[in-house]
Amino acid sequence: MSSSLKFDVVIIGAGPAGCSTGYLLAKSGLNVLIIERGSEPGAKQLWGGKAYAQPLREVWPELDKEAPIHRWVSIERFSLVSGERVVTLEYKLGRKVAFTTYLTELVSWMAKKAEEAGAMIISKTRADEIVIKNDRIIGVRSGSDIVEADVVVDAEGINRILLEKIGLVSKLSPEHIGLGVKEVLKLNSEKINERFGLEDEEGVSWLVIGDVTKNIPGGGFIYTMRDTISLGIVMRVSSAYDAVERGELNKHVSEVLEDFRTHPYFYRLWSDAEVIEYGGRLVIENPVETMPKKLYMPGLIIVGDAAGTLVNTGYTFRGVDTAVYSGKIAAETILEAFGKKDFSEEILRRYEEKIKSSYIYDEILRHKGASDLMREKFLFKDLPRLLTGGFEKILEADYEEPKIIDGFRKTMRENNISLLRLLSVMIKLVSKL
Ligand SMILES: Cc1cc2nc3c(=O)[nH]c(=O)nc-3n(C[C@H](O)[C@H](O)[C@H](O)COP(=O)(O)OP(=O)(O)OC[C@H]3O[C@@H](n4cnc5c(N)ncnc54)[C@H](O)[C@@H]3O)c2cc1C
Secondary structure: OOOOOEEEEEEEOOOHHHHHHHHHHHHOOOOEEEEOOOOOOOOOOOOEEEEEHHHHHHHOOOHHHHOOOOEEEEEEEEEEEEOOEEEEEEEEOOOOOEEEEEHHHHHHHHHHHHHHHOOEEEOOOOOOEEEEEOOEEEEEEEOOEEEEEEEEEEOOOOOOHHHHHOOOOOOOOHHHEEEEEEEEEEOOHHHHHHHHOOOOOEEEEEEEEEHHHOOOOEEEEEEEOOOEEEEEEEEEHHHHHHHHHOOOOOOOHHHHHHHHHOOHHHHHHHOOOEEEEEEEEEEEOOHHHHOOOOOEEOOEEEOHHHHOOOEEOOOOEEOHHHHHHHHHHHHHHHHHHHHHOOOOHHHHHHHHHHHHOOHHHHHHHHOHHHHHHOOOHHHHOHHHHHHHHHHHHHHOOOOOOOOHHHHHHHHHHHOOOOHHHHHHHHHHHHHHO
């Protein structure tokens, strides 16, 4: 890069948020540069999971035909695990709402769309600083080079190092962070279809709680891809730390994941699969508390995870669609600013107003309670024990099968679970999720 470079817009980070912003702005004729520190867009993206399609279709109507969609989620499963016993709920969907994909592939596709629209993407380049002059953002510094722009878009994701430097966010504490680790298991698509009960194109999204995280708040996830399975766990960092201190957790997180993979109930689904990838990444648990003080400054707009748009519903993370949608709102605001040749706070603050009246903010507020629930150890230890224990007494009786109520009452007594505690958590569960 040369120090004399000037663009209409410079975007830091080629993730879903940066790519959607860059795509829409370049498509409208602006001169856009996206700076990505990874070896290529998507290279730093860890997971295989599910992405909600409709908000993405608003940016790329051709999504269903062109995007790297592995399978459409047709079955949602939810399991509670205690020891070898498992209670599973299943829901069969009736339409194409979300699809499974690897974020690496999806981001690479989004970046290609941005480039085709005319955006320039420079990889292997880290933005070191957002440059401020006379209380206005004027560009980005990378090494000794400064790239100037009328608007800088911060799409740097969860770490938010650059925003911290300019005082818009404070450091994340372990309270706010979850650690995600995952494995990719290779298995041919016929076996996946047969074992998970799927037709071609159909996929499973599966949440598992209980012993799989050693009863630490968090959960296990399973997604079926075309010819691989994405398997992982997310654990609340502060709770895991406390559990280690109390001597309740003495395993490395990779061993916790291995125990999940080799759990007999799940292992039969992929016993002959090969582990072809392993990785770990941080995820924000409670977005509202970690949102920047404001999402704009003169000459700056913040999008995606950096802006706190990740929604933690308690049973799923919605980060891709919200990041893309925040990029769409950012692009609309920036185009308005270019129309008026005015990049002041007065114009750019409309971005924050629009975010706050969009589905993203509604979702974040609606699911705010999910992070409180993540502190509720009852859900991750006592509830799985109660359900599996109750069913064990009823369904595994050799002679006298107890009445349902008696089976559960006995399990509650054995595990010191009071009715009051159970009711209070159930009320919380229903009202907060
Ligand atoms: C384990 C895990 C599982 C998840 N599962 C799901 C799921 O199933 N569904 C879902 O919708 N969401 C999921 N999410 C959340 C989702 O991945 C994020 O919300 C989404 O990727 C946010 O997009 P973004 O563009 O804001 O940030 P990111 O995707 O983090 O992209 C930021 C980009 O900026 C680059 N960058 C950072 N700093 C700099 C710098 N200084 N200079 C240059 N480049 C920089 C990074 O390399 C990266 O490419 C999951 C997250 C994790 C961790």
